[in-house]
Amino acid sequence: MTTPVIQVGHASVGYDGRPVLRDVSLTVTAGEVVAVLGANGSGKSTLIRAVLGLVPLGTGTVTLFGVPQRRFRQWHRIGYVPQRLGAGSGVPATVREVVASGRLARRGVLRPPGRADRAAVAAALRAVGLADRAGDPVATLSGGQQQRTLIARALAGEPELLVLDEPTAGVDAASQEAFAGALHDFLGTGGTVLLVAHELGPLRPLISRAVVVHQGGVCHDGAVPEPAGHHAEPDHDHVHPHGPEEPAGLWSS
Protein backbone atom coordinates (compact mmCIF):
# COMPACT_ATOMS: atom_id res chain seq x y z
CA MET A 1 0.00 0.00 0.00
CA THR A 2 1.30 3.47 -0.82
CA THR A 3 1.92 5.95 1.98
CA PRO A 4 -0.86 8.56 2.26
CA VAL A 5 0.17 12.06 1.19
CA ILE A 6 -1.88 13.61 4.01
CA GLN A 7 -3.14 11.89 7.12
CA VAL A 8 -5.09 13.82 9.73
CA GLY A 9 -6.03 11.83 12.83
CA HIS A 10 -8.62 13.03 15.35
CA ALA A 11 -7.48 16.63 15.03
CA SER A 12 -8.99 19.41 17.10
CA VAL A 13 -8.12 23.06 16.56
CA GLY A 14 -9.27 26.19 18.33
CA TYR A 15 -8.57 29.90 18.31
CA ASP A 16 -8.18 31.64 21.67
CA GLY A 17 -9.68 28.65 23.43
CA ARG A 18 -12.73 28.58 21.14
CA PRO A 19 -12.98 25.17 19.41
CA VAL A 20 -13.29 25.36 15.60
CA LEU A 21 -12.46 21.81 14.49
CA ARG A 22 -13.46 18.78 16.52
CA ASP A 23 -12.08 15.26 16.07
CA VAL A 24 -11.40 15.60 12.34
CA SER A 25 -9.81 12.67 10.51
CA LEU A 26 -8.89 12.73 6.83
CA THR A 27 -6.65 10.72 4.54
CA VAL A 28 -5.55 11.87 1.08
CA THR A 29 -3.67 9.42 -1.10
CA ALA A 30 -1.44 10.12 -4.11
CA GLY A 31 -3.28 11.18 -7.24
CA GLU A 32 -6.48 12.18 -5.45
CA VAL A 33 -8.22 15.53 -5.80
CA VAL A 34 -10.08 16.09 -2.54
CA ALA A 35 -12.47 19.04 -2.26
CA VAL A 36 -13.26 20.41 1.19
CA LEU A 37 -16.77 21.82 1.10
CA GLY A 38 -19.01 23.48 3.68
CA ALA A 39 -20.74 26.66 4.70
CA ASN A 40 -18.89 29.86 5.57
CA GLY A 41 -17.16 29.64 8.91
CA SER A 42 -17.48 25.85 9.16
CA GLY A 43 -13.71 25.45 9.50
CA LYS A 44 -12.54 24.57 5.96
CA SER A 45 -9.61 27.01 5.87
CA THR A 46 -8.69 26.07 9.40
CA LEU A 47 -8.50 22.43 8.34
CA ILE A 48 -6.07 23.04 5.48
CA ARG A 49 -4.06 25.51 7.55
CA ALA A 50 -3.77 22.86 10.25
CA VAL A 51 -2.58 20.35 7.63
CA LEU A 52 0.17 22.81 6.67
CA GLY A 53 1.11 23.59 10.26
CA LEU A 54 -0.01 27.21 9.96
CA VAL A 55 -2.27 26.81 12.98
CA PRO A 56 -1.30 24.53 15.85
CA LEU A 57 -3.26 21.38 16.63
CA GLY A 58 -4.97 21.22 20.00
CA THR A 59 -5.12 17.44 19.88
CA GLY A 60 -4.57 14.81 17.21
CA THR A 61 -1.96 14.23 14.54
CA VAL A 62 -1.02 15.33 11.02
CA THR A 63 1.31 13.28 8.86
CA LEU A 64 2.70 14.53 5.52
CA PHE A 65 4.19 12.03 3.07
CA GLY A 66 4.40 9.59 5.97
CA VAL A 67 6.35 11.98 8.22
CA PRO A 68 4.84 13.52 11.38
CA GLN A 69 4.26 17.19 10.63
CA ARG A 70 6.61 18.45 13.38
CA ARG A 71 9.48 16.50 11.79
CA PHE A 72 8.52 17.31 8.19
CA ARG A 73 11.14 19.45 6.43
CA GLN A 74 10.44 18.89 2.72
CA TRP A 75 8.07 21.83 2.30
CA HIS A 76 9.15 22.23 -1.33
CA ARG A 77 7.04 19.14 -2.02
CA ILE A 78 3.93 21.18 -1.20
CA GLY A 79 2.53 24.18 -3.10
CA TYR A 80 0.06 26.35 -1.18
CA VAL A 81 -2.26 28.97 -2.59
CA PRO A 82 -3.95 30.87 0.26
CA GLN A 83 -7.28 32.60 0.00
CA ARG A 84 -7.08 35.63 -2.25
CA LEU A 85 -5.74 38.77 -0.65
CA GLY A 86 -8.11 40.90 -2.66
CA ALA A 87 -7.36 43.76 -4.99
CA GLY A 88 -4.88 46.48 -4.19
CA SER A 89 -2.14 44.48 -2.52
CA GLY A 90 0.11 47.20 -3.90
CA VAL A 91 2.82 44.78 -5.03
CA PRO A 92 4.57 46.30 -8.08
CA ALA A 93 6.10 42.98 -9.17
CA THR A 94 5.52 41.56 -12.62
CA VAL A 95 3.65 38.32 -13.18
CA ARG A 96 6.95 36.56 -14.00
CA GLU A 97 8.58 37.78 -10.78
CA VAL A 98 5.71 36.53 -8.64
CA VAL A 99 5.73 33.15 -10.37
CA ALA A 100 9.54 32.94 -10.12
CA SER A 101 9.29 33.47 -6.35
CA GLY A 102 7.69 30.02 -6.27
CA ARG A 103 11.11 28.56 -7.17
CA LEU A 104 12.88 29.94 -4.10
CA ALA A 105 12.32 26.90 -1.91
CA ARG A 106 13.69 24.71 -4.72
CA ARG A 107 16.81 26.63 -5.62
CA GLY A 108 17.69 28.34 -2.35
CA VAL A 109 17.79 32.11 -2.05
CA LEU A 110 21.54 32.42 -2.65
CA ARG A 111 21.79 30.59 -5.96
CA PRO A 112 20.82 32.58 -9.07
CA PRO A 113 18.03 31.10 -11.19
CA GLY A 114 19.25 28.54 -13.71
CA ARG A 115 17.82 27.02 -16.85
CA ALA A 116 15.61 24.57 -14.92
CA ASP A 117 14.17 27.46 -12.87
CA ARG A 118 13.39 29.51 -15.97
CA ALA A 119 11.85 26.49 -17.69
CA ALA A 120 9.64 25.72 -14.66
CA VAL A 121 8.45 29.34 -14.49
CA ALA A 122 7.67 29.40 -18.23
CA ALA A 123 5.81 26.08 -17.98
CA ALA A 124 3.77 27.31 -15.02
CA LEU A 125 2.85 30.52 -16.87
CA ARG A 126 1.78 28.48 -19.90
CA ALA A 127 -0.21 26.07 -17.71
CA VAL A 128 -2.43 28.86 -16.39
CA GLY A 129 -2.62 30.70 -19.73
CA LEU A 130 -0.63 33.78 -18.68
CA ALA A 131 2.50 33.45 -20.82
CA ASP A 132 1.55 36.59 -22.76
CA ARG A 133 1.19 38.63 -19.54
CA ALA A 134 4.51 37.60 -17.97
CA GLY A 135 6.05 41.07 -18.16
CA ASP A 136 2.99 42.96 -16.90
CA PRO A 137 2.69 44.28 -13.34
CA VAL A 138 0.41 41.97 -11.34
CA ALA A 139 -1.68 44.95 -10.28
CA THR A 140 -2.84 45.46 -13.90
CA LEU A 141 -4.39 41.97 -14.03
CA SER A 142 -7.99 41.03 -13.27
CA GLY A 143 -8.78 39.27 -9.99
CA GLY A 144 -9.01 35.94 -11.79
CA GLN A 145 -5.68 36.49 -13.55
CA GLN A 146 -4.05 37.44 -10.22
CA GLN A 147 -5.39 34.23 -8.75
CA ARG A 148 -3.94 32.32 -11.72
CA THR A 149 -0.59 34.03 -11.04
CA LEU A 150 -0.62 32.65 -7.50
CA ILE A 151 -1.49 29.19 -8.80
CA ALA A 152 1.38 29.44 -11.31
CA ARG A 153 3.70 30.45 -8.46
CA ALA A 154 2.74 27.26 -6.60
CA LEU A 155 3.13 25.15 -9.77
CA ALA A 156 6.56 26.66 -10.51
CA GLY A 157 7.91 24.96 -7.39
CA GLU A 158 7.02 21.63 -9.04
CA PRO A 159 5.19 20.38 -5.95
CA GLU A 160 3.81 16.89 -5.48
CA LEU A 161 0.90 18.20 -3.42
CA LEU A 162 -1.10 21.35 -4.15
CA VAL A 163 -3.20 22.86 -1.36
CA LEU A 164 -5.56 25.58 -2.53
CA ASP A 165 -7.97 27.70 -0.50
CA GLU A 166 -10.95 28.71 -2.65
CA PRO A 167 -8.98 28.93 -5.90
CA THR A 168 -12.04 29.79 -7.97
CA ALA A 169 -14.00 32.04 -5.60
CA GLY A 170 -15.03 35.21 -7.43
CA VAL A 171 -12.94 34.22 -10.43
CA ASP A 172 -14.13 34.83 -14.02
CA ALA A 173 -15.18 31.87 -16.18
CA ALA A 174 -12.06 32.04 -18.40
CA SER A 175 -9.79 31.87 -15.35
CA GLN A 176 -11.80 28.97 -13.92
CA GLU A 177 -11.39 27.07 -17.19
CA ALA A 178 -7.67 27.91 -17.30
CA PHE A 179 -7.27 26.70 -13.73
CA ALA A 180 -9.14 23.45 -14.46
CA GLY A 181 -6.76 22.87 -17.40
CA ALA A 182 -3.71 23.53 -15.24
CA LEU A 183 -5.03 21.16 -12.58
CA HIS A 184 -5.63 18.50 -15.20
CA ASP A 185 -2.01 18.82 -16.38
CA PHE A 186 -0.77 18.73 -12.78
CA LEU A 187 -2.68 15.49 -12.16
CA GLY A 188 -1.07 14.08 -15.31
CA THR A 189 2.32 14.45 -13.59
CA GLY A 190 1.07 12.35 -10.65
CA GLY A 191 0.16 15.32 -8.45
CA THR A 192 -2.23 15.29 -5.50
CA VAL A 193 -4.64 18.12 -4.65
CA LEU A 194 -6.48 19.27 -1.53
CA LEU A 195 -8.68 22.28 -2.17
CA VAL A 196 -11.35 24.31 -0.43
CA ALA A 197 -14.23 25.32 -2.68
CA HIS A 198 -17.65 26.85 -2.63
CA GLU A 199 -18.49 26.31 -6.27
CA LEU A 200 -16.74 23.53 -8.15
CA GLY A 201 -17.78 24.71 -11.62
CA PRO A 202 -15.36 23.37 -14.25
CA LEU A 203 -13.32 21.63 -11.52
CA ARG A 204 -16.15 19.23 -10.81
CA PRO A 205 -15.08 16.42 -13.20
CA LEU A 206 -11.57 16.50 -11.70
CA ILE A 207 -12.69 15.99 -8.08
CA SER A 208 -12.25 12.43 -6.86
CA ARG A 209 -13.70 12.92 -3.37
CA ALA A 210 -15.53 15.51 -1.33
CA VAL A 211 -15.13 16.13 2.37
CA VAL A 212 -17.91 18.25 3.85
CA VAL A 213 -17.13 20.19 7.02
CA HIS A 214 -20.13 21.12 9.13
CA GLN A 215 -19.78 22.99 12.41
CA GLY A 216 -16.17 21.91 12.80
CA GLY A 217 -16.65 18.22 12.08
CA VAL A 218 -16.52 16.08 8.93
CA CYS A 219 -20.14 15.15 8.10
CA HIS A 220 -19.48 13.55 4.72
CA ASP A 221 -16.45 11.94 3.07
CA GLY A 222 -17.15 10.42 -0.33
CA ALA A 223 -18.87 11.28 -3.59
CA VAL A 224 -19.27 14.95 -4.54
CA PRO A 225 -22.74 16.01 -3.32
CA GLU A 226 -25.08 17.92 -5.58
CA PRO A 227 -24.99 21.65 -4.86
CA ALA A 228 -28.07 23.05 -3.10
CA GLY A 229 -28.54 25.45 -6.01
CA HIS A 230 -28.87 22.50 -8.36
CA HIS A 231 -32.48 22.08 -7.21
CA ALA A 232 -33.30 25.43 -8.67
CA GLU A 233 -31.96 24.54 -12.10
CA PRO A 234 -34.69 24.27 -14.75
CA ASP A 235 -33.64 20.76 -15.80
CA HIS A 236 -33.60 19.41 -12.27
CA ASP A 237 -36.27 16.77 -11.86
CA HIS A 238 -37.13 16.94 -8.19
CA VAL A 239 -37.84 13.33 -7.32
CA HIS A 240 -35.49 12.45 -4.49
CA PRO A 241 -36.37 13.12 -0.87
CA HIS A 242 -34.25 15.36 1.33
CA GLY A 243 -32.90 13.20 4.10
CA PRO A 244 -32.42 14.59 7.60
CA GLU A 245 -28.70 13.88 7.18
CA GLU A 246 -28.36 16.56 4.51
CA PRO A 247 -26.62 19.44 6.25
CA ALA A 248 -28.36 22.75 5.82
CA GLY A 249 -26.58 25.27 3.69
CA LEU A 250 -23.97 22.85 2.51
CA TRP A 251 -22.92 25.03 -0.34
CA SER A 252 -24.53 28.28 0.55
CA SER A 253 -22.77 31.17 2.21
Ligand SMILES: Nc1ncnc2c1ncn2[C@@H]1O[C@H](COP(=O)(O)OP(=O)(O)OP(=O)(O)O)[C@@H](O)[C@H]1O
Ligand atom coordinates in the same frame (compact mmCIF):
# COMPACT_ATOMS: atom_id res chain seq x y z
N1 LIG B 1 -7.03 33.53 13.06
C1 LIG B 1 -8.22 33.36 13.62
N2 LIG B 1 -8.46 33.78 14.89
C2 LIG B 1 -9.67 33.60 15.47
N3 LIG B 1 -10.73 33.00 14.88
C3 LIG B 1 -10.56 32.58 13.61
C4 LIG B 1 -9.31 32.72 12.92
N4 LIG B 1 -9.43 32.18 11.68
C5 LIG B 1 -10.70 31.73 11.59
N5 LIG B 1 -11.37 31.95 12.75
C6 LIG B 1 -12.77 31.55 13.03
O1 LIG B 1 -12.84 30.14 12.93
C7 LIG B 1 -14.06 29.75 12.31
C8 LIG B 1 -13.75 28.90 11.09
O2 LIG B 1 -13.08 29.74 10.12
P1 LIG B 1 -12.53 29.18 8.75
O3 LIG B 1 -11.89 30.33 8.05
O4 LIG B 1 -11.73 27.96 8.98
O5 LIG B 1 -13.89 28.76 8.03
P2 LIG B 1 -14.17 28.51 6.51
O6 LIG B 1 -15.07 27.32 6.48
O7 LIG B 1 -12.91 28.41 5.74
O8 LIG B 1 -14.97 29.81 6.11
P3 LIG B 1 -15.02 30.63 4.72
O9 LIG B 1 -15.80 29.76 3.78
O10 LIG B 1 -15.77 31.86 5.11
O11 LIG B 1 -13.61 30.89 4.30
C9 LIG B 1 -14.81 31.03 12.00
O12 LIG B 1 -15.75 31.25 13.03
C10 LIG B 1 -13.75 32.10 12.01
O13 LIG B 1 -14.27 33.32 12.41
